[in-house]
Amino acid sequence: MYQLKAVDKKFPGVHALKAVDFEVKRGEVVGLVGENGAGKSTLMKVIYGAYQPDGGEISIDGRAVHFANPRQAMEQGIGMVFQEQSLIPNLTVMENVFLGQEAQFVRFGVINRRAMAAATRRQLAKVKLDIDPGMVTADLSFAQRQLVELAKVLTLEERVEGDLVILLDEPTSVLNREEVELLFGLVRELTSRASFIFVSHRMDEVMELSDRIYVMKDGQVVDVVTRGASDVEAIQKKMVGRSVDKEYYREPRQKPYDPSRVLVEMDRVRFPGRAAEVSLKLHAGEVLCLVGTEGSGREAVLRTIFGMRTPLAGRVSIKGREVTRFSPRNAVEQGVGYVPRERKIEGIVAGMSVYENMTLSQMRRYSGAGVLRTGEEKALARDWIKKLSIKAHSEFADCGNLSGGNQQKVVLSKWRSGGSDIMLLDHPTRGLDIGAKEDVYDMIRDMSDDGVGVVLVADTLEEAIGLSHTILVLKDGVIQQKFDGAPGAKPTLFDLLHYMI
Template identity: 45%
Template sequence: MSIELANQQSPLPASLLPALEVRGLVKHYPGVKALDGVDFHVNQNEVLGLAGENGAGKSTLLKALVGLVRPDAGQIYVRGEKVRMRSVVDAANHGVGMVFQEQSLVPNLTAAENIVLGSEGPGVRRGMYRWDTMRKLAQEQLDKIGSTIDPRARTDTLTFADRQMVEIAKVLRIEQRTRFAPVIILDEPTSVLESGEVETLFTQIRRLREFASVIFVSHRLDEVLEVCDRVTVLRGGQSVGDVATAGAVPGDLHRLMIGSTGSDDHYHDSSIERPAGEPRPRLTVRGLSGPSFRDVDLDIAEGEILAIVGVHGSGREDVCRALFGAQETVAGEVTLDGKKLDLSGSRAACSAGVGYVPAERKIEGMVGPMSVADNMTLTKQGVRCVGPLVVPVRQASVVDTWISRLSIRTPHRGTAIQRLSGGNQQKVVLARWLVGGDIRLLLLDHPTRGLDIGARSEVYKLMRELANTGVATLLLADSLEEAIGMADRIVVMSDGRITAEVACPSGAKPTPLDLVKEMV
């Protein structure tokens, strides 16, 4: 292990030293100063929240803590000892592990194999797995977090929430490699969990506090305040304040995150423009059925935002994908502006003026190594090509216009999109459907997932602007509050069927409880 003793021995006893401390951490990328002298610490047996807008430096800081990024300056201390994290293995040797936002499990292995992978110890003898021993080792970690998952279960048969538990159990194996009590980093662990699953996760985090320290990262500020003891806020690559969660409200964190009080009009209701007369119907769905949904009837008018809500497995995601030609259907008819919509594939949907922003942005919504410019014009070749050839000047003009209009923070249009923050990646994905000027129906599957409060507000503003131009929007919201705040009407789905429709006029919005009653 590459441990260097601090220059001066701390006068504090070991039990009072921070479990992990960062002093003056600096990291430069071309054109960007991602970390600008960050200071923060997490105490022993504490749950520390880490909050900040997209681009504030959170991801870079976490990667530095687990050895994926080497800082240009600054120090990291574990229990008062200065350390250098040169790799993930190095970080594990110091007792620091991370559950990544994008899960890192091997799907065709069992839970036990994933948990002990890379630290099999007595689970392997002479190059051969000792299956009983390996399962026992995995069960020890699952027992620590109170999980009832069968270690023999294949990982790809588990729910997302259960896979999160396997990830945590896997990280806890670092106890076998170090003399330190572990520091567990949870990066956006609730981003795709339902409310009941979130409560289960919070129970496990409180259990972890008994023998470990936890750094909890989430854009959902109410969750940060509920589960954490204290919150450190980053802004512009710097730590700008600590907030004790007792008595704090999300607005306290928001003010630190953006440096101002922000706007009370979070959903931009004041920008709604209602056309004179009765709006024309844009999308009409009758009797649409597929493997996970049946007999779905929907109507969306020009400029209307319709939200579909439902618990996991309700079928709403598959309905959204079916309207883009990305999910099989077996019956039904769909018309767009009075003409039958071809559901045979996504190419036909694009040609008809249908856009789709998928929930899994990094998997289905963008090509990471490709540039901002190429991602933005991926489905609209006509805006950048003359015949079969790309005309760089033509592409640059269109892309720069939308970078400016959407305030996309990027060093250059040629920057790889994977280098951008999540909020700016999402703006590029949205811009893809706007550059051609022919969008008529926009399908948004959790468009604000993983975005901070400022980036979410910018997405809401764009949705309002598109609605004002007549674009019809189908929204699968990230929360009931988001659906209520943005929708003109809300449709409830359960077990693959529509079970209710709820009016959602401005000034007379339903409550989350009103919707939950229809969902269960």
């Protein structure tokens, strides 16, 4: 009933969607998978009205429709449950559920809170959530918030004639297994009221829940798989588009690391809010991958090594010297570099030029008595622009205007040019297109060759397996298992998943 025909979307320099056909039938759960940059999020935005397609046709029950904004899509029954929490934390549950729809409860300018609470309870009952509608949203658990969002979207039922289509964008990323089961049970029940589009990185979950799965790659739908007609590996092959991932992740370039040189050692380190202790070692030339779900403690490890967090107990040593004062400044002086997940917030400074960004962590090296030697800075920037073939018109280009891949290269060259030999990479390929990803993989191998130790939190499990010498699986702040990732003897996806959840 909801149908896209030959939908096209172009952005400057990117053909994001190429003649995509897509269909959701009544009461169906449709999975949508693809690597980052394959066009999933663009497709979703077209579906819920945030983007307008450049070509093709959208129809509901055969009737052509056009959405100028998400609101219009909502009025036609298209609801979105966002990956980033879209509830306003300081409002109560009922205020969030009926935000912008308060008029129905207003008499003489006054909100009838009792009526609003009752209506909210009716919505919450649909998602089987039994909480006080007057609770402040910030006090809910992630799982509860997810359900409240779903309940909020389900208010469309009463407001809209016709059928509902609900998009679930990575709904399970912050949930534990029981909560996932609960959500899936709910979605299956709700298919009597609505159709669902389910987007997730977790292939097993997509397989479990979806009636049909759309596989996207490079802005195209490369396959549509019905339930039970394929297995995880076959779908993955289609997503990546290559039979073997060896070449893609530069496996032939993986060389053994030097076990005699320990760069970072964590000895029974305990983090705030966690009972467990973490011990690990990072060696020169090693790519150490931390694998786990959101909130499993991967980020805590990275941020502790970088000095942004102070552990409660245990020892952290960098190059044999125990860290006594945890601060990024000390870490940087010890040769630690950090490529954060939030590239635009913590990685680069938008509004500053390429050369200013590159020397931000090492201004002392390019200054005397507090005065900068800008000539040298610019020479350095030109050098690295050439070395990593960064696409910027010059070293004066505003970093905020570069593409994601080139921004990432600027961040990497900031640390590499400063001689950092301990690199912490948090989702370094997030949001990059395939070509830019491969550049990052090459750079990781180059760093290993130079004897740099890399701690990596990868964007996908495949990436983690492909790139790493060593994999540590974390769950709830505890290291569950250690895998050796020598080429040819790498663990499989299922080996890892077994310990993750």
